[in-house]
Amino acid sequence: MKDIIIPAAALCRELRIAVGCFLAAVAVNAGAVVAYERPWTELFSQIGYVIVIAAVLYLLLWPLRLLGRGACLLGRRIRK
Amino acid sequence: MKRERQEESGVDLNLRRFIKNLGYIAGGAALAATVPWLSACTPEKLQEIGRRRARVALIGTGSRGQYHIHNLKLIPHAQIVALCDTYAPNLEAAHALCPEARVCTDYRRLLEDKEIDGVIISTPLNMHAPITLDALAAGKHVFCEKAMALTLDECKAVYEAYQRTDRALYFCMQRMYDEKYIRGMQLIHSGLIGEVVGMRCHWFRNADWRRPVPSPELERTINWRLYREFSGGLMTELACHQLEVCNWAAKKMPQTIVGMGDIVYWRDGREVWDSVNVTYRYSDGRKIAYESLISNKYNGMEDQILGNLGTMDMTRGLYYLEEDRSQSGVRQLIGQVRDRVFASIPAAGPSWRPELRSEYMPHPVIEGAVHVNGGQNMIGVDEDGSDVILSAFCQSCITGEKAENVVEEAYCSTVLCLLGNRAMEERRFIEFPDEYKIPYMKF
Numbered sequence: 001m002k003d004i005i006i007p008a009a010a011l012c013r014e015l016r017i018a019v020g021c022f023l024a025a026v027a028v029n030a031g032a033v034v035a036y037e038r039p040w041t042e043l044f045s046q047i048g049y050v051i052v053i054a055a056v057l058y059l060l061l062w063p064l065r066l067l068g069r070g071a072c073l074l075g076r077r078i079r080k
Numbered sequence: 081m082k083r084e085r086q087e088e089s090g091v092d093l094n095l096r097r098f099i100k101n102l103g104y105i106a107g108g109a110a111l112a113a114t115v116p117w118l119s120a121c122t123p124e125k126l127q128e129i130g131r132r133r134a135r136v137a138l139i140g141t142g143s144r145g146q147y148h149i150h151n152l153k154l155i156p157h158a159q160i161v162a163l164c165d166t167y168a169p170n171l172e173a174a175h176a177l178c179p180e181a182r183v184c185t186d187y188r189r190l191l192e193d194k195e196i197d198g199v200i201i202s203t204p205l206n207m208h209a210p211i212t213l214d215a216l217a218a219g220k221h222v223f224c225e226k227a228m229a230l231t232l233d234e235c236k237a238v239y240e241a242y243q244r245t246d247r248a249l250y251f252c253m254q255r256m257y258d259e260k261y262i263r264g265m266q267l268i269h270s271g272l273i274g275e276v277v278g279m280r281c282h283w284f285r286n287a288d289w290r291r292p293v294p295s296p297e298l299e300r301t302i303n304w305r306l307y308r309e310f311s312g313g314l315m316t317e318l319a320c321h322q323l324e325v326c327n328w329a330a331k332k333m334p335q336t337i338v339g340m341g342d343i344v345y346w347r348d349g350r351e352v353w354d355s356v357n358v359t360y361r362y363s364d365g366r367k368i369a370y371e372s373l374i375s376n377k378y379n380g381m382e383d384q385i386l387g388n389l390g391t392m393d394m395t396r397g398l399y400y401l402e403e404d405r406s407q408s409g410v411r412q413l414i415g416q417v418r419d420r421v422f423a424s425i426p427a428a429g430p431s432w433r434p435e436l437r438s439e440y441m442p443h444p445v446i447e448g449a450v451h452v453n454g455g456q457n458m459i460g461v462d463e464d465g466s467d468v469i470l471s472a473f474c475q476s477c478i479t480g481e482k483a484e485n486v487v488e489e490a491y492c493s494t495v496l497c498l499l500g501n502r503a504m505e506e507r508r509f510i511e512f513p514d515e516y517k518i519p520y521m522k523f
């Protein structure tokens with residue numbers, strides 16, 4: 001079977017994107033706490049929802065990123 | 081020894097705990113606005129009674145009468161001294177439950193007995209008023225099953241007799257003594273569900289309402305519920321309780337009544353309808369939508385009070401808020417996004433979507449109550465207040481104190497049931513007749 005090699009740079013990039021998604025989800029939770037006048041303890045107690053929202057954001061980014069990558073490749077081809 | 085055990089576990093203790101739970105501070109009137117009838121049975125008054133016992137007799141010892149016997153045996157301040165019934169098998173069955181009680185078949189003889197403080201009437205509806213009037217005239221305290229009477233004029237006669245007497249009179253409208261109803265009503269009156277904008281009550285069953293008859297000539301005696309000379313059908317048997325709850329919530333009486341009643345399934349010679357739909361309209365336009373059908377039980381029994389901010393499901397002791405602020409912020413946000421995405425309803429066109437009931441989060445009216453299965457199995461749901469109201473009556477037999485508004489509430493709901501029947505019978509709008517109005521009613 002062929003080994004799949006993930007370069008360290010790619011891993012680093014994915015990690016950065018995942019952390020970004022998590023922070024965005026925390027921001028959504030904090031926004032909801034302010035908007036619905038809820039206690040700040042929900043920043044911790046609702047961590048499950050935050051993780052789910054982060055995962056959804058991360059997955060939603062995939063098709064966008066694929067589209068972006070495709071557009072880049074196409075651009076390079078045309079320029080050549 | 082046995083009595084001590086009863087006091088530890090019986091209705092007496094239930095009554096104390098029940099009233100304490102409701103927040104009655106010694107001699108206080110915390111609940112006076114919602115449940116003035118409880119002021120006749122505070123824990124302090126129960127204490128004053130000491131070891132005295134109410135000597136009570138049961139008139140009508142069928143299914144409900146025997147149920148009351150079971151409850152009375154758990155009330156330390158009650159003593160069953162006599163039983164009366166015209167149907168020997170029921171009298172014997174009741175006597176087997178309390179062999180120390182005297183038995184008779186004519187209630188008038190029983191009313192002459194000076195040893196009896198109060199009577200508990202559980203006969204078919206047609207006998208409620210005649211026995212109640214005779215018993216009050218004989219100086220007895222009276223506890224009568226709902227509904228108050230079979231006719232409007234009998235209701236008025238009972239109400240007027242009650243105005244003249246110093247005896248206590250109770251009608252078994254047990255929801256008035258049911259903790260979850262009282263709690264729910266307090267929450268409604270505190271504004272939790274906003275302005276009450278409508279009421280929706282129904283009672284669905286899938287059963288013919290018949291009982292086995294040993295010989296044909298007993299058909300009407302045993303299946304009295306099915307015949308108009310004895311019974312007001314679904315309205316007096318079932319709706320009576322529910323209409324009382326609506327008036328209690330609305331704090332007023334409906335003014336206009338319209339409805340339709342039919343026999344749609346049980347065409348077995350009965351005279352009362354097996355399907356009724358009645359609308360009661362208050363002067364401000366609010367309505368009670370009442371429905372009962374006994375050939376499909378999918379919807380069960382529900383008493384729903386609808387407010388602009390939420391809904392009180394009295395039967396289950398649960399409430400639901402239109403905008404549920406008790407959920408975490410992020411859940412509310414997700415709910416809103418979901419509603420936007422999935423529940424947008426274009427006014428017309430091919431993408432029209434049915435406006436199905438959204439999911440609401442249930443909140444129990446009694447904190448700590450355990451709900452499973454959406455409130456269908458709730459701990460304490462079988463305690464419907466019947467034992468507490470009976471205990472309160474026995475207390476009144478000893479103290480002589482009348483329970484405030486119990487008769488008035490029973491009068492109001494029974495009259496509404498009977499007017500519902502009249503509207504269905506005559507197939508017309510009925511305005512509440514002036515001759516049956518009493519000062520207690522607000523329109």
Ligand SMILES: NC(=O)c1ccc[n+]([C@@H]2O[C@H](COP(=O)([O-])OP(=O)(O)OC[C@H]3O[C@@H](n4cnc5c(N)ncnc54)[C@H](O)[C@@H]3O)[C@@H](O)[C@H]2O)c1
Pocket residue numbers: 139140141142143144145164165166167170171185187202203204205207225226227252253254302316317
């Ligand atoms: N509060 C509630 O939730 C509730 C529940 C069930 C029944 N009820 C009411 O209880 C009453 C009785 O219902 P039930 O199901 O027990 O009926 P049932 O037929 O089982 O019992 C009625 C009994 O009354 C007896 N009776 C009739 N006429 C009599 C008379 N003149 N003197 C003495 N006894 C007489 C009958 O022989 C019978 O034994 C009805 O009014 C019913 O509406 C109330």
